[in-house]
Amino acid sequence: MIRLHDLTKSYRVHGRMREVLSGVNATFGRGEAVGILGRNGAGKTTLLRLVAGVEMPTRGRVERGMSVSWPLGFGGAMHYSITGADNARFIARIYDKPVAETVEFVEDFADLGEYYRMPARTYSSGMLMRLGFALSMAVEFDCYLVDEAIATGDGRFAERCRQALETIRGRSAILFVSHVPAMLRKFCTSGAVLRDGKLIRYDDLDQAIAAYNAA
Amino acid sequence: MMAGGPSALPLREAFRIQRRVIGALLMRELSTRFGRENFGYLWLFLEPLMLGGAIGLVHHLSGHGLPGNLNPLVFWVIGYVPYYLLRSVVNRAPSAIFGNQSLLYHRRITVLDIMISRNLLECAAVLGTMSVFVLAFGMIFGEWPREMPKIIIGMTLMLGFAHGLALLIAAGSVYSDLFERLTHLVTYLSLPLTGAFFMLFWLPTELQQAALWIPTVHCFELIRNGQFGTVVPTQYDIGYLLAWIAALNLLGMAALRRARRDLVV
Numbered sequence: 001m002i003r004l005h006d007l008t009k010s011y012r013v014h015g016r017m018r019e020v021l022s023g024v025n026a027t028f029g030r031g032e033a034v035g036i037l038g039r040n041g042a043g044k045t046t047l048l049r050l051v052a053g054v055e056m057p058t059r060g061r062v063e064r065g066m067s068v069s070w071p072l073g074f075g076g077a078m079h080y081s082i083t084g085a086d087n088a089r090f091i092a093r094i095y096d097k098p099v100a101e102t103v104e105f106v107e108d109f110a111d112l113g114e115y116y117r118m119p120a121r122t123y124s125s126g127m128l129m130r131l132g133f134a135l136s137m138a139v140e141f142d143c144y145l146v147d148e149a150i151a152t153g154d155g156r157f158a159e160r161c162r163q164a165l166e167t168i169r170g171r172s173a174i175l176f177v178s179h180v181p182a183m184l185r186k187f188c189t190s191g192a193v194l195r196d197g198k199l200i201r202y203d204d205l206d207q208a209i210a211a212y213n214a215a
Numbered sequence: 216m217m218a219g220g221p222s223a224l225p226l227r228e229a230f231r232i233q234r235r236v237i238g239a240l241l242m243r244e245l246s247t248r249f250g251r252e253n254f255g256y257l258w259l260f261l262e263p264l265m266l267g268g269a270i271g272l273v274h275h276l277s278g279h280g281l282p283g284n285l286n287p288l289v290f291w292v293i294g295y296v297p298y299y300l301l302r303s304v305v306n307r308a309p310s311a312i313f314g315n316q317s318l319l320y321h322r323r324i325t326v327l328d329i330m331i332s333r334n335l336l337e338c339a340a341v342l343g344t345m346s347v348f349v350l351a352f353g354m355i356f357g358e359w360p361r362e363m364p365k366i367i368i369g370m371t372l373m374l375g376f377a378h379g380l381a382l383l384i385a386a387g388s389v390y391s392d393l394f395e396r397l398t399h400l401v402t403y404l405s406l407p408l409t410g411a412f413f414m415l416f417w418l419p420t421e422l423q424q425a426a427l428w429i430p431t432v433h434c435f436e437l438i439r440n441g442q443f444g445t446v447v448p449t450q451y452d453i454g455y456l457l458a459w460i461a462a463l464n465l466l467g468m469a470a471l472r473r474a475r476r477d478l479v480v
Contacts (some may be wrong), residue, residue: 055480
């Protein structure tokens with residue numbers, strides 16, 4: 001269970017404080033797959049970063065009753081100066097996973113070929129995303145925070161991501177942020193709309209999409 | 216504190232995670248800083264070894280005698296190596312957070328863990344260097360340390376002092392570039408004041424009293440006491456030094472915790 005209590009975040013923009021999230025309250029349960037819709041700049045990324053604990057709220061708090069991934073689909077989380085394989089070793093050590101298995105799993109999943117043994121700074125943004133996603137799959141979190149970027153496109157990897165999300169949906173919660181309603185229909189069971197710093201949840205995904213399109 | 220994070224765990228579990236995280240960070244720091252090519256990890260020792268050796272040698276060859284008839288090479292190296300620890304820990308502090316921001320995507324890794332692992336590694340390297348020198352001086356000049364534990368305690372206290380200072384500087388660097396710009400300058404200018412290259416008994420009494428306010432002076436005196444014993448008089452107050460270390464570290468951790476809340480990753 002993840003509970004957001006009065007979650008508020010402001011950033012300093014050109015010397016003035018701008019409130020991106022203004023008191024978000026929500027509960028996400030185990031096994032739920034929630035699609036969070038929001039326009040560009042609505043604060044989707046900020047919300048994921050706060051839930052992940054990458055950044056701290058200005059006010060309010062996040063209660064995590066299960067293990068939560070880092071936000072997927074943005075890069076981050078990786079070391080650019082070391083190889084993909086070394087990144088896998090590092091993640092395995094941090095999250096208490098068997099090192100050899102993790103290295104093998106990530107190699108297989110990320111499908112980076114010989115780049116896997118080269119520094120991550122030589123990767124394209126697509127490759128970084130693949131590495132990041134593969135690393136998070138190796139850790140096996142209870143809840144995944146996913147940006148739509150990870151599953152868009154028609155490449156082999158996007159297809160594999162979609163399949164992976166499909167399989168983890170049974171055992172893990174997914175918070176999937178997007179501004180394209182069609183993406184949500186693939187994985188999500190319920191929806192929410194982020195607008196004006198507030199999050200409104202809908203039990204029915206279609207209701208959420210209708211509300212999003214209406215605004 | 217955030218609920219559900221490491222802080223909500225039982226203390227023992229939290230410590231276990233912290234140990235694991237610091238271990239992983241140490242391994243990573245090793246491979247990113249020194250890589251696996253050329254001398255690789257050896258550079259960790261070679262850098263302070265060469266610098267310390269060069270400084271010592273220059274003063275040795277310049278032929279000036281020292282009060283108390285101390286071996287100049289031994290004196291300069293024994294002062295320079297702990298100073299190197301202080302300087303590198305403090306100078307590397309402003310980049311500690313920004314250079315490692317991607318680590319903060321993992322909630323298990325705290326800024327304090329990053330600082331601890333960096334500074335432990337630095338200390339391990341400098342302790343290694345110190346051992347090489349102490350051994351060499353013993354074998355070449357027959358100048359074995361009178362009380363080795365005092366040298367080790369002195370170095371450890373130096374680490375504690377530098378670490379506390381580094382925490383404050385790292386926290387400050389979240390709010391202002393000034394720390395990045397000024398740290399190198401200040402460590403450079405403060406070199407004559409640290410006590411690395413003078414001994415208290417060289418100074419007139421009033422100046423001695425003033426110098427004793429400087430915490431690092433006590434460190435260097437302690438280390439010299441360990442090396443030279445009572446051949447030359449030394450003065451230090453470990454309690455005073457410990458008070459500084461405790462204050463800097465507590466303030467540093469509090470500042471870092473505040474800075475983490477305001478940090479935009």
